[in-house]
Amino acid sequence: MSEHLTESAIGQTTLAWCPTCARMSKHRVDRVAVGSHAGKPGPCLEHGPKNNLTKDQQQRRERERQKELFP
Numbered sequence: 676m677s678e679h680l681t682e683s684a685i686g687q688t689t690l691a692w693c694p695t696c697a698r699m700s701k702h703r704v705d706r707v708a709v710g711s712h713a714g715k716p717g718p719c720l721e722h723g724p725k726n727n728l729t730k731d732q733q734q735r736r737e738r739e740r741q742k743e744l745f746p
């Protein structure tokens with residue numbers, strides 16, 4: 676994915692896919708690199724720093740990962 680956002684979006688939020696939430700969620704827009712004028716979706720803001728998913732979500736996530744590793 677090479678989706679880049681404009682510099683003015685940095686510090687705001689954008690919708691991006693979160694593999695942890697397993698859905699489109701709000702992400703903070705970060706600078707692509709120091710000195711760069713482009714932004715990219717940064718950390719997801721919705722699941723927080725701690726993994727507080729329900730057991731169901733964790734299992735679904737695990738299945739998704741297995742599918743990626745062993746298609």
Ligand SMILES: [Zn+2]
Pocket residue numbers: 693694695696697700719720721722723
């Ligand atoms: Zn998330």
